[in-house]
Amino acid sequence: MQKNPHKATDFQPLTKNKELDVISRPSVSFWKDAWRRLLKNKLAMAGLIIIALLTFLAIFGPLYGSYDHRTTDLENKNLAPSFESQHLFGTDDLGRDMYQRIWYGMRISLFIGLSAALIDLTIGVIYGSISAFSSRTTDNVMMRFADILSSIPYLLVVILLMVVLGDSVNSIVRIIIALSITGWIPMARIVRGQILQLKEQEFVLAARALGANTKRLIFKHLIPNAMGPIIVTITLTIPSAIFAEAFLSFLGIGVEPPAASLGSMANDGLSAMRYFPWRMLFPALFISLIMFACNVLGDGLRDALDPKMRK
Amino acid sequence: MAKYILQRVVMIFISLFIIVSATFFMMKAIPGDPLTSERSVSEEIEQQLRAYYGLDEPLFIQYVKYLKSVATWDFGPSMKYKAQTVNDIINDGFPVSALLGLEALFLAIGMGIILGVIAAMFHNKVPDYISMILAVIGMSVPNFLLAALFQYYFSLKLGILPTAGWGDSFEQTILPAFALAALPTAVIARLTRSNMLEVLQQDYMKTAKAKGLSRLVSTFKHALRNALLPVITYLGPLIAGVVTGGFVVEKIFGIPGLGMQFVTSINNRDYPLIMGTTVFYSIILLVMVLIVDLLYGVIDPRIKVSGKGKGGE
Amino acid sequence: MGKLLEVNDLEVSFKVHGGEVKAVRGVKFHVNKGETIGIVGESGCGKSVTAQTIMRLIPQPPARIKNGSIMFNGEDLLKKTEREMQKVRGKEIGMIFQDPMTSLNPTMTVGAQIMEPLIKHQNLSRKEATKRAVEMLDLVGMPNPEKRIKQYPHQFSGGMRQRAMIAIALACDPSLLIADEPTTALDVTIQAQILNVMKDLQKRLNTSIIMITHDLGVVAEVCDRVVVMYAGKVVEEGTVQEIFKNPQHPYTKGLLKSVPSLDQDKDKPLVPIYGTPPDLFSPPPGCAFCDRCDYAMNICNKQDADKYHVSDTQYARCWLLDPVAQEVRSK
Numbered sequence A: 001m002q003k004n005p006h007k008a009t010d011f012q013p014l015t016k017n018k019e020l021d022v023i024s025r026p027s028v029s030f031w032k033d034a035w036r037r038l039l040k041n042k043l044a045m046a047g048l049i050i051i052a053l054l055t056f057l058a059i060f061g062p063l064y065g066s067y068d069h070r071t072t073d074l075e076n077k078n079l080a081p082s083f084e085s086q087h088l089f090g091t092d093d094l095g096r097d098m099y100q101r102i103w104y105g106m107r108i109s110l111f112i113g114l115s116a117a118l119i120d121l122t123i124g125v126i127y128g129s130i131s132a133f134s135s136r137t138t139d140n141v142m143m144r145f146a147d148i149l150s151s152i153p154y155l156l157v158v159i160l161l162m163v164v165l166g167d168s169v170n171s172i173v174r175i176i177i178a179l180s181i182t183g184w185i186p187m188a189r190i191v192r193g194q195i196l197q198l199k200e201q202e203f204v205l206a207a208r209a210l211g212a213n214t215k216r217l218i219f220k221h222l223i224p225n226a227m228g229p230i231i232v233t234i235t236l237t238i239p240s241a242i243f244a245e246a247f248l249s250f251l252g253i254g255v256e257p258p259a260a261s262l263g264s265m266a267n268d269g270l271s272a273m274r275y276f277p278w279r280m281l282f283p284a285l286f287i288s289l290i291m292f293a294c295n296v297l298g299d300g301l302r303d304a305l306d307p308k309m310r311k
Numbered sequence B: 001m002a003k004y005i006l007q008r009v010v011m012i013f014i015s016l017f018i019i020v021s022a023t024f025f026m027m028k029a030i031p032g033d034p035l036t037s038e039r040s041v042s043e044e045i046e047q048q049l050r051a052y053y054g055l056d057e058p059l060f061i062q063y064v065k066y067l068k069s070v071a072t073w074d075f076g077p078s079m080k081y082k083a084q085t086v087n088d089i090i091n092d093g094f095p096v097s098a099l100l101g102l103e104a105l106f107l108a109i110g111m112g113i114i115l116g117v118i119a120a121m122f123h124n125k126v127p128d129y130i131s132m133i134l135a136v137i138g139m140s141v142p143n144f145l146l147a148a149l150f151q152y153y154f155s156l157k158l159g160i161l162p163t164a165g166w167g168d169s170f171e172q173t174i175l176p177a178f179a180l181a182a183l184p185t186a187v188i189a190r191l192t193r194s195n196m197l198e199v200l201q202q203d204y205m206k207t208a209k210a211k212g213l214s215r216l217v218s219t220f221k222h223a224l225r226n227a228l229l230p231v232i233t234y235l236g237p238l239i240a241g242v243v244t245g246g247f248v249v250e251k252i253f254g255i256p257g258l259g260m261q262f263v264t265s266i267n268n269r270d271y272p273l274i275m276g277t278t279v280f281y282s283i284i285l286l287v288m289v290l291i292v293d294l295l296y297g298v299i300d301p302r303i304k305v306s307g308k309g310k311g312g313e
Numbered sequence C: 001m002g003k004l005l006e007v008n009d010l011e012v013s014f015k016v017h018g019g020e021v022k023a024v025r026g027v028k029f030h031v032n033k034g035e036t037i038g039i040v041g042e043s044g045c046g047k048s049v050t051a052q053t054i055m056r057l058i059p060q061p062p063a064r065i066k067n068g069s070i071m072f073n074g075e076d077l078l079k080k081t082e083r084e085m086q087k088v089r090g091k092e093i094g095m096i097f098q099d100p101m102t103s104l105n106p107t108m109t110v111g112a113q114i115m116e117p118l119i120k121h122q123n124l125s126r127k128e129a130t131k132r133a134v135e136m137l138d139l140v141g142m143p144n145p146e147k148r149i150k151q152y153p154h155q156f157s158g159g160m161r162q163r164a165m166i167a168i169a170l171a172c173d174p175s176l177l178i179a180d181e182p183t184t185a186l187d188v189t190i191q192a193q194i195l196n197v198m199k200d201l202q203k204r205l206n207t208s209i210i211m212i213t214h215d216l217g218v219v220a221e222v223c224d225r226v227v228v229m230y231a232g233k234v235v236e237e238g239t240v241q242e243i244f245k246n247p248q249h250p251y252t253k254g255l256l257k258s259v260p261s262l263d264q265d266k267d268k269p270l271v272p273i274y275g276t277p278p279d280l281f282s283p284p285p286g287c288a289f290c291d292r293c294d295y296a297m298n299i300c301n302k303q304d305a306d307k308y309h310v311s312d313t314q315y316a317r318c319w320l321l322d323p324v325a326q327e328v329r330s331k
Helices: A030-040 A041-063 A098-133 A136-150 A154-165 A171-199 A203-211 A214-250 A260-272 A277-307 B001-028 B042-055 B060-069 B085-121 B126-140 B143-157 B173-201 B203-210 B213-235 B233-255 B260-270 B271-299 C047-054 C080-086 C110-122 C126-137 C158-170 C188-205 C216-222 C240-245 C250-257 C298-302 C323-330
Strands: C002-016 C017-031 C036-040 C062-072 C094-097 C175-179 C208-213 C225-230 C233-239 C308-309 C315-317
Touching: A030 A041, A030 A277, A041 A098, A041 A277, A098 A136, A098 A171, A098 A214, A098 A260, A098 A277, A136 A171, A136 B001, A154 A171, A154 A214, A154 B001, A154 B271, A171 A203, A171 A214, A203 A214, A214 A260, A214 B233, A260 A277, A260 B143, A260 B233, A260 C308, A277 B126, A277 B143, A277 C126, B001 B271, B001 C315, B042 C062, B085 B126, B085 B173, B085 B213, B085 B233, B085 B260, B085 B271, B126 B173, B143 B173, B143 B233, B143 C158, B173 B213, B173 B233, B203 C094, B203 C158, B213 B233, B213 B271, B213 C188, B233 B260, B233 C188, B233 C298, B260 B271, C002 C047, C017 C036, C017 C047, C017 C062, C017 C208, C017 C233, C047 C062, C047 C175, C047 C208, C094 C158, C110 C126, C110 C158, C126 C158, C158 C188, C175 C188, C188 C216, C208 C216, C216 C240, C225 C240, C225 C250, C233 C240
Parallel strands: C036 C208, C036 C225, C094 C175, C175 C208
Antiparallel strands: C002 C017, C002 C062, C225 C233, C233 C315, C308 C315
């Protein structure tokens, strides 16, 4: 059976170096790990780059060319896009430079998106944590209230509010208020859910047993743990706010002239679409681009921050 | 089960009460009288008009009256269309919107499920990437822009489909329905995909395979059913999305639905009509969510039988 | 007794990021008609992969069957097409899985799930299949089978679900049943019931069984022969008596010592096997158990042991059985 009989020395007891339980994977912090996973997600990175690029252009884009977004020039109205005239995206029916107006509109869209997200975050975190930390009855009432508010279709509430607020405030402020009136609800639900879940968990109990006070608990344990879902929600609030703004402006009850957003420009362009399609296409393209970028980044963040995805 | 339905119905009524009250007081809070825009009317006629719309009574009486009339399904007269009541406008507009909405919803469910299943079956392969990028695009391009783009390419440029209108031919409904379906299609596709991926990992899929079932049979008979159950819960909010999305799409394609009436009523500041349609939409949404939840209970055996005693050893 | 199944030099790897994990590294064993063999080993030793490879249920990719043959009734299962395999699965070979809570489809009635293979493989009408499903449930000891077939899995307890799984696996009267840890997820009392059902059915239907488990108690209860696997290889094989009374491989000995038994002196501690199995991403050149073995010798690190037969039915892969080693040790 054996082809090569072995020597006796082969059968001397083996001296072993005891290095048995070595941790095979270096410990990486949660955020580093999430960041590494986000970097690997090509679509999310594309989103991040598009957002950075559009933000950069919204700020510095207007430096190109010799026009501004306000000056009308009726001799040069409805010009097609061209390099020679420096009207990269053409002009509108009042001869205003579309290139300038797009970046100006982009600023307003981004501003509205970010403000709405920030307000949602503030109200949501406050409401959600109060609800989670109060008595069962108060919590129940607060959540029922949120349920009822959210049972009205989002856009309907927003439209109603836009009508009610009327001309009493600046149109951009009006939009932000209208968007925030029910926009905070998902955030409040998430914050409340996270807190309730964390309150139950062993490590919070352990931290309490070790004598950590409430403040420390909130800053060292609750916030870092709830951060993931909150970041994802914010990222996904921005495109929905941008969408809602465009929707309102498209309906003609959003941003009012002389201010212009991408949505109102698309609305202006709609009637002239047959002959001057660029007036509709460029605003539409940039609304879609910014929403696409926010959506894929939000998806990527959700995947990256989900601890279950950790390999 | 009956107790559950009763609870839900009570909740719906409470929600509706709050919604009706809120819209009422919000409308009343608007500075200026709706009738101030009426030009060239004498004092006397204005008084008569005020009496006709009940605007001369104290706010609380107006409120109680409005509550009463809403409870009897009467949303009052329209301010712009003198000959019509809000009820007439809803009765005319809603069937049109509902038809368009249903068409869009069927499209969305069909396309969404197909895209989602394809993506899951070819996980991390080219068909998966294509479906998912399509889905993100569907989520990112606002439906009113999509409607406008469709109109530009398919009607104005290619001339293969009618630009606008309603009620003359089926072709007229194609573009608005697709524009309206884009977002729900994307949502359903993504949900179906992620649920399918989860279900395909389940042990019972291995059991199905161990029985000698082919991949196709096990996917469609065992996986799809389980994967689609959670999708059903999202149908309620999706219907709301289709309905509200209809506002602008109807406007772009000149479809005489309730959405277009709503948009016009906003621009006309026709308050009874705004209030009426808001309440009507809320009712539709609340009832839809309830129906969807009940439907879920019927389809998922785990929910249907809970409450009855469990069998076992 | 003829050989029903013969697994030869089976090698299965999983492609992972940056290389492959060699999960099964040259496994060889056979199953005779009507006998029960146990495959024993720790989690990750490749026993489940082996079982799923026999059914060709492992997902390819990431898995890859690199070598070997699986002769079943004289035909190599590895050479069959997917379509041909579908005629083997459920009909010739049935399989039961570990967790009865998750291995039944929650949205189909139990009856429909038992009928499925019957309709597929035996072309029974729905009526005949229903009748047979009732018979099967009765056979696995389920009370009220007529009522039970209309119920959904969530209305069943764990033990009842596992009975239903056995009914599904045996519905078409297969000649081989692969049971992948069928009792691990169950309560001890239920475990005994399930084992009894399996033993009883085996006698009646003359089915061969491959019982995959890490529970030596289960092996002693139902098996005729035992295959001990470690790090993707068979380290010892023998009849139940041989393995329990006269284990040869230090790993088998370790396994036996780490199991509590009633007649054991209660002051005598249980002896665990220290350490963890090797990383199969880069398996050691020598014996995989070397690092954890108290009797390791110089050669163990360099070269894997040959098979040393102790009897006609028992062999072990261990250098300790080499005549030279025994000479050195006796000094």
